[in-house]
Amino acid sequence: MSNPAPHNPKPDNPAFATVMVNYRAGDLILENLSRLVEQHQLPSGSNHIYIVDNNSQNGDAEKLQNFIQQKGFENNVTIIAHPVNGGFGAGNNVGLTHILKQAAPPEMIMFLNPDAHLHDDSLTALTSFLHQNPKAGFAGCSIKDNDENLQSSAFRFFSPQGEFEGTVRTGIFSKIFKNFIVPLKPDPNQAPFKCDWVSGAAFMARTKTIQEIGSFDEAYFLYFEETDLMKRGHDSGWETWQVPQAHAVHQEGFSTGAQGGVTTQKPLADYWYHSRNLYFSKHHRKMTHFLADIAWLKGSALYALRCTITRKPTQTPSQLQWTQIKNFIRLWGVKKKKPDTD
Secondary structure (H helix, E strand, O other), rough: OOOOOOOOOOOOOOOEEEEEEOOOOHHHHHHHHHHHHHHHHHHOOOOOEEEEOOOOOOOOHHHHHHHHHHHOOOEEEEEEOOOOOOOHHHHHHHHHHHOOOOOOOOOOEEEEEOOOOOOOHHHHHHHHHHOOOOOOOEEEEEEEEOOOOOEEEEEEOOOHHHHHHHHOOOOHHHHHHHHOEEEEEOOOOOOOEEEEEEOOOEEEEEEHHHHHHHHOOOOOOOOOHHHHHHHHHHHHOOOOEEEEEEEEEEOOOOOOEOOOEEEHHHHHHHHHHHHHHHHHHHOOHHHHHHHHHHHHHHHHHHHHHHHHHHOOOOOOOHHHHHHHHHHHHHOOOOOOOOOOOO
């Protein structure tokens, strides 16, 4: 692993833009928008915020536009009322289109969830790091929940071993597969470190990287879209880094009903599985995809058995397990051949 350039909180202030995709989280944006505008003016007065309303249909776009006019933020914030909710990646791409069509796009682009807000020095820390490390295409924040508990926000790419370890939830297997564990242990005092991908709740990308590898894949409606983006960056030679000096607080799952990386509402479980299936089919051979699904199911079964024997409650939603089983059968089950007709 190469060492990053020394952290300097006062770089040459490269210009950047921020994209935020909203779906019925307008009130959360209003709580933090004034502070976000102030943070954008600190490194450089040319920075701009693009808020894409993903067809919330609850008056959010109008509410946000009125607030911007009342505060005189027209030169700082642009509201884009998108008529279709094509998903998180598609919403980000709407903002990217506005940024990249500029004659001189900013050097960097911040992607920020509406249910996340940044500590004051975070944008400076991210722009500083990317400015000083030209091989880095992405830089992520350390993330805390509303109770200031540090969350996992830097990760390894998925693998059959990692899928098994993540679902079996047993210490002995975590030791055996320690080099495949997907979430990396968070440490706010750690120096910037290279990882495979970072949380999509708050991360910055180099504009040149996006121009080279392309924007978000809109086939992902929800989940795995940032993993896919950074995997494509990785395959093209770009690095992803976690910058613990940049901090964000994330109220996870406000718009989606998802918490802890899995869905807690039945309709969204299909989104999660579809995105997972798409990711593995895009970036792995068919056999690896099959083994990852088997590992996921075996780990879940062993974990459920252990909880039954020890009479402890399971932390994996049962509907997610059943959805995974049904989709496994749908994807890998033996298909009946149609009878020949004369």
